[in-house]
Amino acid sequence: MKTPMTVAQSLRHARHDFLNELQLIKMNLDLGRLDEVQAIIRSHGEAAVQMSRLSGLKMEKTEEWLLLAQWRFPEIRFHLNCLAAKAPVHLDETYSKTIEALIRAALEQTDPYEEYECFITFSNEDSFFIAEIRLTGEWTEIAVPETELEIVKACGPDGLKIAIRAQMEG
Numbered sequence: 001m002k003t004p005m006t007v008a009q010s011l012r013h014a015r016h017d018f019l020n021e022l023q024l025i026k027m028n029l030d031l032g033r034l035d036e037v038q039a040i041i042r043s044h045g046e047a048a049v050q051m052s053r054l055s056g057l058k059m060e061k062t063e064e065w066l067l068l069a070q071w072r073f074p075e076i077r078f079h080l081n082c083l084a085a086k087a088p089v090h091l092d093e094t095y096s097k098t099i100e101a102l103i104r105a106a107l108e109q110t111d112p113y114e115e116y117e118c119f120i121t122f123s124n125e126d127s128f129f130i131a132e133i134r135l136t137g138e139w140t141e142i143a144v145p146e147t148e149l150e151i152v153k154a155c156g157p158d159g160l161k162i163a164i165r166a167q168m169e170g
Contacts, residue, residue: 005068013071053082054122058089061096062131066120073103076116076135083123084130088166094149095131098164101145106135106160109142127168135160 005013021040028036054063069078103118110116119134139160144151150165 005071010068010071017070047080050080050082053084054080057082057084057087057122059087059092059095061092062099065096065099069103069118073107075107075110075112076103076118079117079119081119081121083121085124086168087122087129088168090169091129091149091166094147095164095166098145098147098149098151099131099133101147102133102142102162105142105145106139109139110137124168128165129168131164133160133162133164 021044025037025040028034028040051063051067054066057063066078066080069076099120114137117136119132121130121132121134123130123132136159138157139155141155142153142160144153144162147164148166151162152165153160153162
C-alpha cells in the first residue's frame with residue numbers, strides 16, 4: 001500500500017457503506033422485495049464468515065489489504081473465499097504486496113465503462129498455500145511482479161486467473 005489509510009478514513013468508509021446498505025434494504029422492504037433483502041443480508045453474513053476465516057490464518061497484512069481493497073479500488077468488486085486452514089505467516093507481507101502489485105497492474109488495462117469483479121480464494125493443497133485471483137473481463141497480458149512466490153497466470157477473453165503459491169513450513 002502506498003499511503004496507509006487512517007483509522008478515521010476507514011471508519012468513514014465503513015459508515016458510508018453501512019448506511020448505503022441500510023438504504024438499499026429499506027428501499028427493497030418498501031417495495032416488498034423480501035427476496036432481495038434476504039439476499040443482501042445473506043451476502044453480508046457470508047462475507048463476514050470468510051473474513052473471519054482469513055483472520056484465523058493470522059495473515060494480518062493480507063487481511064488488512066482485503067479489508068481496504070473495496071475502498072482503495074472502487075473499480076473492482078472484491079469477493080473472498082477462504083478455504084485454507086493454515087498459512088505461511090512469515091510470507092504475509094509478501095502475499096499482500098504481490099496481490100497489491102497484481103491488482104495495480106490489472107488496473108492499468110481496465111476500461112472505465114466496464115464492471116470488474118475479483119474473486120480471491122485462499123486454499124491449501126498438499127503442503128502449499130495458494131491465493132487464487134480471478135478477475136472478470138477480457139485480458140491480454142499483465143505484468144507479474146518480482147517475488148519469491150510462485151506465480152502462474154492465464155489471460156484471455158474469459159478473464160484473468162492468477163495462482164500465487166508458497167510451500168508451507170514444517
